[in-house]
Amino acid sequence: MTPLLRRTALAAVLALPCGARAQSVSAPATITLSGYIRDGATGENLIGATVVRPATRQGTATNTFGFYSLTLPASATDSADLLVSFIGYDAVRRRVPLNRSQTLDFRPRPSAQQLETAVVEGTRAQADGRLAETTRMSTINVPIAQLKQVPALLGERDVLRVLQLLPGVQSGGEGQTGLYVRGGGPDQNLILLDGTPVYNASHLFGFFSVFNPDALNNVELIKGGFPARYGGRLSSVLDITMKEGNTRELHGEGGIGLVGARMTIEGPIALRKAREKARAAGADSAAVADTEAPASFIVSGRRTYLDLLARPLIAAVADGEGTAGYFFHDFNAKLNWRLSRRDRLYLSGYTGYDKFYLRSTETFAAERKRQKASLGWGNLTTALRWNRELSDKLFLNTHLTYSRYQFDIRQDYENRTPDGTETFAMRYLSNIRDWSLKSDLDWVPSPDHYVRAGGQVIWHQFRPGALTVKDRPLQDEGSTLTAGTRTVGVEMGLYAEDDWRLTDRLKVNTGLRLNGFAVRGKLLPTVEPRVAARYFLTDEVALKAAYARTTQFIHLLTNSGIGLPTDLWVPATPTVRPQRAQQVSLGVARTFTRGGEDFEVTFETYYKPMHNLIEYQEGASFLGNTDSNWESKITSGRGWAYGGEVLVQKKTGRTTGWVGYTLSWSNRRFEELNQGRRFPYRYDRRHDLKLVVMHTFTPAVRLSGTFVYGTGNAITLARGRYTLGNYQTYDDYGPRNSFRMPAYHRLDLDLSFTRQKRWGQIVNSISIYNAYARRNPYFIYFDPGYTDGMGNQIEKPTYKQVSLFSLIPSFSKSFKF
Numbered sequence: 001m002t003p004l005l006r007r008t009a010l011a012a013v014l015a016l017p018c019g020a021r022a023q024s025v026s027a028p029a030t031i032t033l034s035g036y037i038r039d040g041a042t043g044e045n046l047i048g049a050t051v052v053r054p055a056t057r058q059g060t061a062t063n064t065f066g067f068y069s070l071t072l073p074a075s076a077t078d079s080a081d082l083l084v085s086f087i088g089y090d091a092v093r094r095r096v097p098l099n100r101s102q103t104l105d106f107r108p109r110p111s112a113q114q115l116e117t118a119v120v121e122g123t124r125a126q127a128d129g130r131l132a133e134t135t136r137m138s139t140i141n142v143p144i145a146q147l148k149q150v151p152a153l154l155g156e157r158d159v160l161r162v163l164q165l166l167p168g169v170q171s172g173g174e175g176q177t178g179l180y181v182r183g184g185g186p187d188q189n190l191i192l193l194d195g196t197p198v199y200n201a202s203h204l205f206g207f208f209s210v211f212n213p214d215a216l217n218n219v220e221l222i223k224g225g226f227p228a229r230y231g232g233r234l235s236s237v238l239d240i241t242m243k244e245g246n247t248r249e250l251h252g253e254g255g256i257g258l259v260g261a262r263m264t265i266e267g268p269i270a271l272r273k274a275r276e277k278a279r280a281a282g283a284d285s286a287a288v289a290d291t292e293a294p295a296s297f298i299v300s301g302r303r304t305y306l307d308l309l310a311r312p313l314i315a316a317v318a319d320g321e322g323t324a325g326y327f328f329h330d331f332n333a334k335l336n337w338r339l340s341r342r343d344r345l346y347l348s349g350y351t352g353y354d355k356f357y358l359r360s361t362e363t364f365a366a367e368r369k370r371q372k373a374s375l376g377w378g379n380l381t382t383a384l385r386w387n388r389e390l391s392d393k394l395f396l397n398t399h400l401t402y403s404r405y406q407f408d409i410r411q412d413y414e415n416r417t418p419d420g421t422e423t424f425a426m427r428y429l430s431n432i433r434d435w436s437l438k439s440d441l442d443w444v445p446s447p448d449h450y451v452r453a454g455g456q457v458i459w460h461q462f463r464p465g466a467l468t469v470k471d472r473p474l475q476d477e478g479s480t481l482t483a484g485t486r487t488v489g490v491e492m493g494l495y496a497e498d499d500w501r502l503t504d505r506l507k508v509n510t511g512l513r514l515n516g517f518a519v520r521g522k523l524l525p526t527v528e529p530r531v532a533a534r535y536f537l538t539d540e541v542a543l544k545a546a547y548a549r550t551t552q553f554i555h556l557l558t559n560s561g562i563g564l565p566t567d568l569w570v571p572a573t574p575t576v577r578p579q580r581a582q583q584v585s586l587g588v589a590r591t592f593t594r595g596g597e598d599f600e601v602t603f604e605t606y607y608k609p610m611h612n613l614i615e616y617q618e619g620a621s622f623l624g625n626t627d628s629n630w631e632s633k634i635t636s637g638r639g640w641a642y643g644g645e646v647l648v649q650k651k652t653g654r655t656t657g658w659v660g661y662t663l664s665w666s667n668r669r670f671e672e673l674n675q676g677r678r679f680p681y682r683y684d685r686r687h688d689l690k691l692v693v694m695h696t697f698t699p700a701v702r703l704s705g706t707f708v709y710g711t712g713n714a715i716t717l718a719r720g721r722y723t724l725g726n727y728q729t730y731d732d733y734g735p736r737n738s739f740r741m742p743a744y745h746r747l748d749l750d751l752s753f754t755r756q757k758r759w760g761q762i763v764n765s766i767s768i769y770n771a772y773a774r775r776n777p778y779f780i781y782f783d784p785g786y787t788d789g790m791g792n793q794i795e796k797p798t799y800k801q802v803s804l805f806s807l808i809p810s811f812s813k814s815f816k817f
Helices: 003-015 018-026 159-163 271-280 285-289 306-317
Strands: 030-036 050-053 058-061 067-073 079-085 092-097 139-141 189-193 216-222 236-242 251-256 260-269 295-304 322-338 343-364 367-389 394-417 420-446 449-472 480-483 487-501 506-519 522-536 541-552 554-557 568-571 579-594 597-616 634-650 655-670 687-698 701-710 718-723 729-733 744-757 760-769 777-783 793-795 798-803 808-816
Touching: 050 067, 058 067, 067 420, 159 216, 271 285, 306 322, 449 554, 449 568, 487 568, 554 597, 597 655
Parallel strands: 189 236
Antiparallel strands: 030 067, 050 058, 050 079, 079 092, 139 216, 216 236, 251 260, 251 808, 260 295, 295 322, 322 343, 343 367, 367 394, 394 420, 420 449, 449 480, 449 487, 487 506, 506 522, 522 541, 541 579, 554 568, 579 597, 597 634, 634 655, 655 687, 687 701, 701 744, 718 729, 744 760, 760 808, 777 798
16 A cells, blocks of 8 residues: 555544544444354264354354354353253353454253254254254254164164165165165165265165264265255265264273274373363363363274174084184264364264175195185275364365275186196176365354355276286186276366345245266266255245255166175266256144144155266176177166155153155166166055154163065066977066055064163163064066976966064164273
8 A cells, every 4th residue: 555545544544533433443343253163071072062142043054073153143241051952962142242253152951851863854852942943955864872772673773774764765675775765776875974975885785874873973965955065966965974082081892792892082292281281271171171172083893703602613614624604894083183273174084894705725635625715895984184273254164085886706616636637716806996175165254154165176097997817827828817898987066055035934945066077088078056945834834945956977877775785886977978957845833832742743845856877788797798898788768757855753751752744756768678668666656654662761761663564565476477389488578667565564663771881881782673564576487387298287376475584682782982
């Protein structure tokens, strides 16, 4: 600034009336309160905790890292009552002056009687008013404590199995943890663990998920009305956040069941130094005891042990010359550092692996044969996050991640004879790897606006299959290699969205996402508008609507519906277009209190057309002709899904739970399948009913139960057989998926006993899976019957049902210290 301009500006300021000058400096129009809301006992971030000024119904909620920002009208003499609430925690009240902006952190404590139920959308802020429900539709948050109460299969508590008990979500089949959301397939779910995608979320072909509930802080499922910040999948987003580690004390929890054991340890780092520093600064004893460590950690592991228990028995049966088995393991770890009041750094990782193996040895005189075979698959994820509070209204999070999913098939054979040695070795390998950089900004300029914006770049490397074979002495060089197609794709995305309160009754979320996928020298761009709205018809009833366009640049090639690890991830290409979908949703929600207990009723309808879905052509598979391009084995088509969902919840009291019902249709059409005619999707399920009840008899005794009923899956069966003159028999198949399996229904029960110890607590649980031993269908096959040598039919040909599980009791023991 020039001297003349400086003098002019100074003269203008001095010329102002003293009162006006004082008002412009000391009395701003608004003030901003910001800070973090964390668990008062452990220091964990409370995601979605609300901060409300009940007198004006102005409020906000914390983001993924517990940060909030609330801007209020300023007043030199007035003050405001704030209410901080979170499900399962005691409400915190604080009166704050409105004469200046300030930083306020809150540390609510877990309540003595937690509300351990799944909660959809908004919550009632105790009895002191109500925070306006969000604009988001079809969003379900599952408290971890509630997750651990639902009856378990073989003593293993499971995140995905609980989500299957909600309307609009179903499993692939008996006992499986796969998610089929609103007519979509398992590949259409974006599953994030600390922001990092997990491509195969199941163990043991889908019977258990890869997520250890002891290591989790928050689980959120979005079925529709997707905000612009999420992209890359068509059907759902499952956003799972790990714990950060206790910043005050060393704690642990674990458990042991019929098939496996788990253990989690978390605690502070450099806590003693932090407390010594606080003591040296003159803090009183209470403040010193309340001091948090500048860093914390959590490590969690889980492993099955059936292979170890069965190994002696298998060795005895095989006369000590063979063994076989299966196991899986998971390991999670996370570190977090508070670099400063405004900066935090997080480093987290996960690895999990499944393995089937077989080893045998046979000896005949001078000949000795040895054989080894194995099938293994697993995930590896790492994430480095840095978040910074740029101002009291602006929050930045930057995220660098790596993710890999891989499966590996191996077979080795050796035959030693006096004439020489013959060997054969085969390995089939397939994987997908991602490197990603993402940055997000949260800006809260006022209580009427919550703006989010950001961008992401993902570097994908696809390797659908590589086959190595070594065969001696048949091959002189001893090896051949068939390399599958290796493809690199770069996915890019930019987004912006604003959660905007137009009036006390009307609130909208508008957003736009710009995507691009660069592959084989081509750029495939897409534009995805997103909009959602909420309008209060009355103080208890809200009407909601949403529209979202989504794009998916990766496909899953699968031969079956049970989520085999041999399913292949492949990219969109200039010839195989990206999957696209649109979803329109309309719903109504009512929250009310009767007899001092809270209830919520929601009803939603949706319509979702999908384009560029892919399937294998008839007779093609991942192992056939591995040297050919996978693009030559597929066909592309369309899909339609639509239906309605009802959810009724009882959220408080000694008896809690919910009942959900879904009426839905899901169809597919491919030009090269079923003669180009539309057919039901394999998991088209007309009726789907779920009931969950949890009752607390005493603080130490709890009973829970679940009941599920669903229309049978659609399957393709032969409707007749005929024999030609060459005595060859052929099956006459009808339209694709034109038959239905019998209906599926099941009752599960769980009785838990909690014992308090001086060092912590022990919970003993007895679970019964399929309590009335229903023989539910797993698959159906054709039995040709039996004919004697004279051509007389002894047993008639028929279809037979295979059931996987009958009644399964189990016992598990968990503990905390």
